[in-house]
Amino acid sequence: MKNFINIADIDKKDLRQIIDKAKLQKKTRSNLEKSAVDPNSPLADKTLIMIFEKPSTRTRLSFELAMKQLGGQLLVLNPKQIHYGSGDESTHDTAKVLSQYGDIVMMRAHKHKNFLEFSKHLDIPIINGLTNLSHPCQIMSDIMTFEELKGPISNKKIAWLGDGNNIVYSLIEAATKFNFELSIACPTKFKPDKTIVKWAKSKNAKILITKNPEEAANLADCVMTDKWVSMGDKVKKKKKKKLLKPYQVNKKIMKLAKKDAIFMHCLPANRGEEVTNEVMDGKQSVVWLEALNRIHVQKSIIQWCLK
Ligand code: CP
Ligand code: NVA
Numbered sequence: 001m002k003n004f005i006n007i008a009d010i011d012k013k014d015l016r017q018i019i020d021k022a023k024l025q026k027k028t029r030s031n032l033e034k035s036a037v038d039p040n041s042p043l044a045d046k047t048l049i050m051i052f053e054k055p056s057t058r059t060r061l062s063f064e065l066a067m068k069q070l071g072g073q074l075l076v077l078n079p080k081q082i083h084y085g086s087g088d089e090s091t092h093d094t095a096k097v098l099s100q101y102g103d104i105v106m107m108r109a110h111k112h113k114n115f116l117e118f119s120k121h122l123d124i125p126i127i128n129g130l131t132n133l134s135h136p137c138q139i140m141s142d143i144m145t146f147e148e149l150k151g152p153i154s155n156k157k158i159a160w161l162g163d164g165n166n167i168v169y170s171l172i173e174a175a176t177k178f179n180f181e182l183s184i185a186c187p188t189k190f191k192p193d194k195t196i197v198k199w200a201k202s203k204n205a206k207i208l209i210t211k212n213p214e215e216a217a218n219l220a221d222c223v224m225t226d227k228w229v230s231m232g233d234k235v236k237k238k239k240k241k242k243l244l245k246p247y248q249v250n251k252k253i254m255k256l257a258k259k260d261a262i263f264m265h266c267l268p269a270n271r272g273e274e275v276t277n278e279v280m281d282g283k284q285s286v287v288w289l290e291a292l293n294r295i296h297v298q299k300s301i302i303q304w305c306l307k
Helices: 012-028 058-069 091-101 112-121 136-150 166-178 194-202 213-217 237-247 251-256 287-306
Strands: 047-052 073-077 104-108 126-128 157-161 181-185 207-210 222-225 262-265
Touching: 012 136, 012 166, 012 287, 047 058, 047 091, 058 073, 058 104, 058 287, 091 112, 104 287, 112 126, 126 136, 126 287, 136 166, 136 222, 136 262, 136 287, 157 166, 157 213, 166 181, 166 194, 181 213, 194 207, 207 213, 213 251, 262 287
Parallel strands: 047 073, 047 104, 104 126, 157 181, 157 222, 181 207, 222 262
Antiparallel strands: none
16 A cells, blocks of 8 residues: 655655656646546546644645546545544544545644554555645645756755754655755754654765755755744744744845745745745745645645555
């Protein structure tokens, strides 16, 4: 059974196929209306069950549209309205029941540990729609977006400024698999997960971790950031934001990157904190395309899992 939980678990060849199929499927439906169902409906008779422990706009909508455009069905569950996690049904039993009803699950979970526990009991594939640890679907969509605009990502320089969070975790894994240079600038206190950095380095990934935002942004092909405080982040917000202030992506930072560099943000954004309006709404920003491409990558991931 093929689960899509973390980028590190998946073969380079398969990851490349997922991106290329997403690009191809986007192209083949470029003349269709937004809501049109693909004529060959490859996911007819398939049902995706989605569970959200945390809010979502893009992940929810893009998975929903991906299923609809490919002719499939979907069910969205709010964990507060089902027995999962309430203590009156075990994770095992809920997983076994969902395996009877659906063909594939997508889950957004607070704790990666709980996500893994749930996945073990399922008899159908599961996709990670974000946990505290990682957000692989987002990074796959970002790679597609980068390549659509700037060609192969291999050997390009990606700069990350800000919190060493779940998005960076998946970005580090992707740097290893897609062979791009990754420069991460963050305060010591908010460095990315040590285990994944160690793993990436053992695979000869080109990763630099620095406290200096200018060094990371220097001659980058792409500058990325994310909210300083993630959903469910149990931190002293004011203190964290103060430490992260020097890592804001603004005009000065974008000037250090290559002239034709792009700016990416997975969204939602806190304008005026990790990014200025000027950059978010500026010519180098590709944030809306990033959001759109989630649909195309999601389709490709679902099809990969079901193959
Ligand atoms: N980028 C992203 O996953 O957004 P949502 O939280 O809106 O799903
Ligand atoms: N790091 C953010 C990503 C949101 C898509 C969070 O986990 O809240």
